[in-house]
Amino acid sequence: MRRAALGRLGIATGLTVAAAALSLSGAASASAADGGWSPRWYSTYGECQYSGNVLAQLGKLHGFSCLPYDGGYGLYPW
Numbered sequence: 500m501r502r503a504a505l506g507r508l509g510i511a512t513g514l515t516v517a518a519a520a521l522s523l524s525g526a527a528s529a530s531a532a533d534g535g536w537s538p539r540w541y542s543t544y545g546e547c548q549y550s551g552n553v554l555a556q557l558g559k560l561h562g563f564s565c566l567p568y569d570g571g572y573g574l575y576p577w
Contacts, residue, residue: 538566538573539573539574540568540572541571541573541574542571543572544565544572547571547572547574551563551565551574551576554574554576560576560577561576562576562577563576564577
């Protein structure tokens with residue numbers, strides 16, 4: 500009986516931690532979508548495009564542009 504109660508407590512704790520992590524990642528995504536994300540700098544256009552594609556496939560951004568920025572290229576999400 501006691502072991503079953505401890506097992507349920509462990510599952511509830513795990514679910515609470517997972518829910519907190521999801522809400523924090525959602526807040527970070529929302530701030531990025533609001534324009535709170537500064538451009539990332541890359542030395543080559545290809546490097547910028549590659550990184551933007553990886554971030555898009557991971558769902559971190561919906562679209563992006565690689566524009567000349569400070570002697571290299573800046574990744575601007577949209």
